Amino acid sequence: MRARDLVSDFPTVTLDTRTAEAARLLAEHGLPGLIVVDGEGRPCTILPGTQVLRLAVPRYCLDDPALARVVDEQHADLFMRELGDRTVRQSLPEQPRELPIADGDATLLELASLMARTHSPLVAVVEDGTLLGGVTLQALVGHSLPH
Template sequence: MRARDLLADFPTVGLDSPIIDAARMLADQDLPGLIVIEDDGTPFTILPGTEVLRLAVPTYCQDDPALARVVDEAHADAFLGALNGRTVREALPRQPRELPVTDPDATVLELAALMARTRSPLVAVLGDGRRLIGAVTLQALLDRVLAG
């Protein structure tokens, strides 16, 4: 089995897209992450949903989880409001990570190794050099491997 056998169309966002729109896309489509593209349409990085949360959750709550417990429920439920007016670019880690991309001929083991190494729940699949043709998700990979 190859990447082309697990390939699915996958939504993308630009670096300057509103992060709240990206969060809505993650939630509405039940996605593990998004492919962030550059202006020319080439993949720039993968934005896992956890990075969106990292931008939204106050740093003091990330540093000391006990502080999250003392925030009243009304304010705790509204923490995603911190995303308003911010962009996808702001949600990306400061240190760029290896971009999980491959070609359509990659084997399932190559895909799994790439996901494990980059800690990414999806891999962008490029054809004709750098043209994005879809993605393979961790869910699709595990579903197919475990079924067979």
């Protein structure tokens, strides 16, 4: 089985998409991440849902998780409002890293290796410079297990 056989349509965002809108897409579609495309519609990176959370969680709670416990429930439930008008560009890690992008001919093992190396639950699949869609960790594992 090849990546193109496992690919599914995936919503995309751009670097200038508001992070709140990206979070809404993640929630509405139950996605582990989003494919970020450039102006030509080519994938330039993956935005894992955890990066969106990282931007929303107050810095002091990231630095000291025990402080999250002292915030009352009413205010704790509203932490996603901290996303404000920030963009996807601001959600991405500062350090460039290997991109979880694979060719349509990639095998399941190649996809698994790429996901493991990049710590990404989603791989964008490209063929001839065109985005075919994405392969999720769930789809990969589901097709890799013995039936």
